[in-house]
Amino acid sequence: xxxxxxxxxxxxxxxxxxxxxxxxxxxxxxxxxxxxxxxxxxxxxxxxxxxxxxxxxxxxxxxxxxxxxxxxxxxxxxxxxxxxxxxxxxxxxxxxxxxxxxxxxxxxxxxxxxxxxxxxxxxxxxxxxxxxxxxxxxxxxxxxxxxxxxxxxxxxxxxxxxxxxxxxxxxxxxxxxxxxxxxxxxxxxxxxxxxxxxxxxxxxxxxxxxxxxxxxxxxxxxxxxxxxxxxxxxxxxxxxxxxxxxxxxxxxxxxxxxxxxxxxxxxxxxxxxxxxxxxxxxxxxxxxxxxxxxxxxxxxxxxxxxxx
Numbered sequence: 323x324x325x326x327x328x329x330x331x332x333x334x335x336x337x338x339x340x341x342x343x344x345x346x347x348x349x350x351x352x353x354x355x356x357x358x359x360x361x362x363x364x365x366x367x368x369x370x371x372x373x374x375x376x377x378x379x380x381x382x383x384x385x386x387x388x389x390x391x392x393x394x395x396x397x398x399x400x401x402x403x404x405x406x407x408x409x410x411x412x413x414x415x416x417x418x419x420x421x422x423x424x425x426x427x428x429x430x431x432x433x434x435x436x437x438x439x440x441x442x443x444x445x446x447x448x449x450x451x452x453x454x455x456x457x458x459x460x461x462x463x464x465x466x467x468x469x470x471x472x473x474x475x476x477x478x479x480x481x482x483x484x485x486x487x488x489x490x491x492x493x494x495x496x497x498x499x500x501x502x503x504x505x506x507x508x509x510x511x512x513x514x515x516x517x518x519x520x521x522x523x524x525x526x527x528x529x530x531x532x533x534x535x536x537x538x539x540x541x542x543x544x545x546x547x548x549x550x551x552x553x554x555x556x557x558x559x560x561x562x563x564x565x566x567x568x569x570x571x572x573x574x575x576x577x578x579x580x581x582x583x584x585x586x587x588x589x590x591x592x593x594x595x596x597x598x599x600x601x602x603x604x605x606x607x608x609x610x611x612x613x614x615x616x617x618x619x620x621x622x623x624x625x626x627x628x629x630x
Contacts, residue, residue, distance in 0.1 A: 373403055415439065521628075549598045
């Protein structure tokens with residue numbers, strides 16, 4: 323059985339975002355139950371060894387808030403055995419710096435992301451004597467392991483999804499795609515080694531292609547990109563200048579949105595994650611929240627636990 327723990331459900335900046343004076347963010351400050359940290363998920367097959375799916379800038383607080391990730395043995399210990407990265411976005415890699423205290427773990431990522439980390443000397447604080455960096459191949463399942471070789475009992479298959487290269491790596495001279503290459507944005511299929519049931523973690527996706535739809539059809543659980551409710555949301559709210567499409571994220575609503583794309587896929591449980599602070603579904607009494615729930619979707623929250 324897989325244990326899935328949502329450490330953070332918000333997009334970059336979290337909710338409330340530190341510099342947002344919006345009504346929603348101010349409400350989240352007043353009603354702390356609404357708040358969400360930046361997106362990351364932890365998964366375990368044995369309850370002892372946990373693997374992070376992305377390392378949020380809020381990781382230290384997320385560890386503090388979730389006893390499953392607290393030290394248990396000896397003077398220094400962590401149940402975090404490894405990290406799997408879906409891309410090189412700041413809100414998915416900055417938390418690696420929190421894991422710099424000479425704790426053994428393995429870091430799994432695509433070659434492009436590993437090269438980005440290698441090119442930035444600040445990540446050298448992850449002592450290679452303790453942190454092994456391992457390249458993952460697209461469409462090739464692997465079993466992550468603890469640094470001491472303890473099997474995880476988890477199989478992970480990374481696969482490319484439509485998206486965009488990380489903001490700080492954009493190359494405007496490269497044309498509309500800003501230099502994006504296959505593998506810059508990954509989805510993950512994850513299952514317990516002793517089970518046929520799997521779930522998908524896709525915190526960033528620009529469009530559900532026919533290939534992706536075929537992959538997801540009939541899935542037991544999908545945690546999917548919920549960044550925006552509508553494509554021009556940030557512009558309409560005067561909290562940004564980019565559409566969701568420009569940022570590499572599809573929107574929940576609309577004829578070409580996520581809800582419509584999933585309508586015929588027969589996914590048993592659908593959960594939105596990586597939700598931007600401008601998205602009204604974060605407010606439990608909003609019309610948009612009622613609409614996504616009526617369509618059979620859940621909205622992830624920090625501390626959400628799922629057993630599969």
